[in-house]
Amino acid sequence: MENSYLIETHDLVKTYSLGEHTIKALDKVNLKFEKAEFTGLVGPSGSGKTTLLNIIGSLDSPTSGSAAVLGRKVEDMSPKEAAALRNRHIGFIFQTFNLLPVYTVFENVEFPLLLLDYSWSERRKMTMAALDWVGLADRAKSKPAQLSGGQSQRVAIARAVVKKPALLLADEPTANLDAENSHHILQTMERLNRDLETTFIFATHDEKVIGYLRRKITLFDGAVAKDEPSKPQPSGREGK
């Protein structure tokens, strides 16, 4: 497999055992992603969006087939190597924000840098820059419990981008947000994609998100039903 693509999957299959039954979550998925894409995996619940995102993020491994992320095959990686890949190159944004409750906003955003052994001055500079990007520098000392849903998701974005990863995976990032906050978040991510050239891959069925995508991959029953360029819709931004 050549490494000209940021991500490349080949006949990717993922099955789960449920008692005596086997459920096929992904069925021979062949996809390629380039640098700085702003792509969405769309489809109904159970179509395999999150499973594909998890395998790309090296949180899970395929049952068969291959998934190469940044030139490294997910199926061949040890848990330690997968952790290192996530640590250095991949950022995650979750539907439920997943902020660490006992840490402040600053500490949450600083966390990935701590794992990367940055010095205190570097960490401080990069963390404040990330909080600036998402417009929350003034809430650095707040605890997650003191933030609104939109603010929490912006902190999660800051945490995901603070180390300037090559790839950012967002699983239903707007599912718990109102329309105004959703647009705010998406515009922030669009700006980061443009400024940092970070590849964004969303798993979503939210029309607001779909309105911002430049590529839309539709999954159905674990297989790619459609893979098409998508022109960002100005109407998708009207909620703002």
Next chain:
Amino acid sequence: MIIPKLALRNILGAGLRTWLNVVVLSFAFVLIIWTQGLYEGMNAQAERASVDAILGGGQYWQEKYDPFDVFSLEEAHAVVPDSLRAMIADNRATAILVVQGTLYPKGRIHPVLIKGIDPDQTLLSLPTQFLKAGEDRFPALIGSRMAKSSGLIVGDTVTLRWRDANGTFDARDVEIVQVMKTVVQTIDQGQVWIPLERLRALAGMEDEASLVVVASGALERPQAPGWVFRDLEFLLSDVRQLVQMKSAGAMILYVVLILLAMLAIFDTQVLSIFRRRKEMGTLMALGFTRGRMIRLFTLEGALHGVLAAVVAALYGIPFLTWYSRHGWTLPEGMDSYGFAIGEKLFPVYSVGLVVATTLLVLVITTIVSFLPTRSIAKLKPTDALRGRMS
């Protein structure tokens, strides 16, 4: 260094939950040290009292002398060798002659050990000065327990019978000149102290003794043929065994306290791992390995022990210091337990006790903290992110 930093942040961030555990654990620390300090104090006091009253710096025993075999006493006496006699003359040793006898207080028969000791001796804390009396009197000194069991008081005259070196029985009336209050039972119960020279004369054992007590601090151990030197290690073994036996009871409390504290930690760890699955998933997504996670959660649990040690030190040091200075007034019945301790027990908190207890609690806390974290090793990041255990 990141793991300790995160662990500390996490447990301090957990607020009340952390402090409840820390306080319970600190109680265990202080109570364990307190109870063990009492037994160490008991040991130290009993040893000190025994050394002062009768053991001195060690004893030479006539080779047949065995305090636990009364039948051996008949032959357990010999002329004091010159080497020991020289020490006695220099007031660096004192001789004691032991003869079996019978006391007849108020018509009752009371088997006793008659012990002859020099009234002028100053090596031991026995109040032998009361035995200095004129030839017309036959003074005898008894302990308060002996007085209680025989019904004798100061000024009473009582018949004392013994068998001399030739096997002839003889008897005399002795006058109780003093009832001494002593915490050392081995010089009290069933014993009558009379002047050494009187006993030697009456028993026909001129210049003889059963044992010679060496002064505390006297380092010389001269050769004495027919006599065996018993050092304090040997002489105190009974006291130590007694305290050890009694302290076995304290072990139950010790174990209960440790279990209670460990249960709190174990419970917290299990609950913490159950409640924080999503957080674990997030940490894994951020690049944490399972090994790092196990270390983090184990250290979090173990840090409860460290914080507890700090909290215990904050209130424990003043409390235990005050206690060791003021002592613990023993209940009335305590005397019958057989300890050679006074009315007050002064606990002793040695560095060894504090360090050993602290280390023990920390090691156990770490082990207890580690056990529940083993389930993390099987945790899949995707399950954790969904809030499920694999």
